[in-house]
Amino acid sequence: PRPSPEREQLCALMDRLNHLTEMRAREKNRLANSPSSIHASIRKMLRFIQAQVKEIKVQIRELIRSNQRLNEQAQLMQAVVGVGENTAWSILAYLSEITQLNRNQLVALAGVAPYNRDSGKTKGKRKIQGGRQKLRDVLFMAAKTAATHNSHIKPYYEGIRARGKPYKWALTAVMRKLLIHLQVILKNYEASLA
Secondary structure (H helix, E strand, C coil), X not given: CCCCHHHHHHHHHHHHHHHHHHXXXXXXXXXXXXXHHHHHHHHHHHHHHHHHHHHHHHHHHHHHHHCHHHHHHHHHXXXXXXXXXXXXXXXXHHCCCHHHCCHHHHHHHHCCCEECCCECCECCCCEECCCCHHHHHHHHHHHHHHHHHCCCHHHHHHHHXXXXXXXXXXXXXXXXXXXXXXXXXXXXXXXHHC
């Protein structure tokens, strides 16, 4: 189903926030790798971009506070250790159908489902692919934090690493677990409203 007008507006604001964040990173790289004669111009641009980032974040917060459902969903997600404002906002914007999907559909749509690469008798490595890149990026950062600080996810992550799995493989598993956990929380919230 088509997202609500509030979610469409949130998506547009999140896209703009991502654009500004990318511009800020480029300008910081220019500052580090350019002659000092243009540093004043780059710093001026950085101040302008930072002011725009703050303004967009204020608009996002006001939009979410103005909608009771979005506000409660954002607060529920942020109560999970590892999930911050940006992750909650991104899920609300880019995965509005989170409560309507089953687990397999959810992780496939987010791009964290392992697909096999088998052919005949050959068994290839499982890899993630497709899905919504903007969502996967914020989930990766949330998973890094959760793997370190979340008392439920940290042992899960450490168990995977103890079995000899690579770092990114383990973090992808944490991303899936975290996303499914958030889905359960939001589904329970939806059920309580019915």
